Amino acid sequence: MTLWQTFLSRRNSLGSPVLPFVTILLGLTALAAVGNLWFPPESALHVSTYTITLLGKYLSFAMLALAVDIVWGYCGILSLGHGAFFALGGYAMGMYLMRQIGSRGVYGDPVLPDFMVFLDWDVLPWYWLGMDQFWFAMLMVLLVPGLLAFVFGWLAFHSRVTGVYLSIITQALTYALMLAFFRNEMGFGGNNGLTDFKDLLGFSLQADTTRVALLISTALILAGLFTLTHWVLKTRFGKVIEAIRDGEPRVRFLGYRTDRYKVALFVYSAMIAGIAGALYVPQVGIINPGEFAPLNSIEIVVWVAVGGRGTLYGAVIGALLVNYAKTRFTALMPDGWLFMLGALFVLVTLLLPKGLAGLYGQLSTSWKRDQTDQHPPNKEATS
Secondary structure: OOHHHHHHHHHHHHHHHHHHHHHHHHHHHHHHHHHHHOOOOOOOOOOOHHHHHHHHHHHHHHHHHHHHHHHHHHHOOOOOOHHHHHHHHHHHHHHHHHHHHHHHOOOOOOOOOHHHHHOOOOOOOHHHOOOOOHHHHHHHHHHHHHHHHHHHHHHHHHOOOOHHHHHHHHHHHHHHHHHHHOOHHHOOOOOOOEEOOOEEOOEEOOOHHHHHHHHHHHHHHHHHHHHHHHHHHHOHHHHHHHHHHHHHHHHHHOOOOHHHHHHHHHHHHHHHHHHHHHHHHHHHOEEOHHHHOHHHHHHHHHHHHHHOOOOOHHHHHHHHHHHHHHHHHHHHOOOOHHHHHHHHHHHHHHHOOOHHHHHHHHHHHHHHHHHHHHOOOOHHHHO
16 A cells, blocks of 8 residues: 555544544634624624633533543443542642632732642642642643542553443542532532632633633644544544444454553543543632532533544534533423433433434434335446
């Protein structure tokens, strides 16, 4: 195979879902940004700052759904603890934003955050050191979730824990972290968490331009991670991952160290979840232990199931649709949303096991079959 043929094969393998996804994502983001910055509030084309913030939050959740789909849809690992990686990335970003407040806090302490002054802390804890530097905080966004995923994954996958047992353990992990972060002694704000952020890299978080910049940054990172993940899953590594999902004992019999592949994928997925959490926090303005709640991790699985696991784009679509529905229905029926969410998961499991992406594939195949039946190929012409 020539170099040009190799390039074309790689281009074709990346082209089908990636190019339309990236084009639509960045196009809609650009339209929202233009609507907010260029059109006045009285214009019909104006996009409010509230909508910009909401879209940024949705895209952060879409990135989180992408992380879950990587391990569940392509490797068969049903993780009910990815909310923990999301929250850890969010706390790393929140710590940086808290350090940027400085003497502008309620108590005016240039080093200690307000909640530490209120709790009579005298010295900044060692794990807060360096968090006033953006590059170091971003390193922690990747390192902390990745390290936790590596330790947990190595212990679980090396011991060959699979199925529902693995799901329960991941849920127990995020529940334990939630209880720990609720404690004031941990130094992360306790029940209230971290909030009252002022600026990011010197730009006010209340400014419309900053909100738009965060939305654009989230969209660009989501597009980049989607492209990178699609490429990774098309490599030999990705093929082995899918083979593990379909028959791990056979792959192990062929000589592959399946536990190493699963750990690597789990760490990669956790880092993506951490990035999603870091992008989420400055847009919503708070991070608290409630993000560790096991219910949040279960909800992420519902997003992926609704959209269609094992497709990447299906997970993104599911996250966007379910969260939009949540925003609407929680305003109309605050007490009934969880029941609706549970009913949605049951209906999708029974009627659409492959989600909306699978439904689209079935309709597309049916339409092509109908077209073939109505216009059969001319045998004489083909002969």
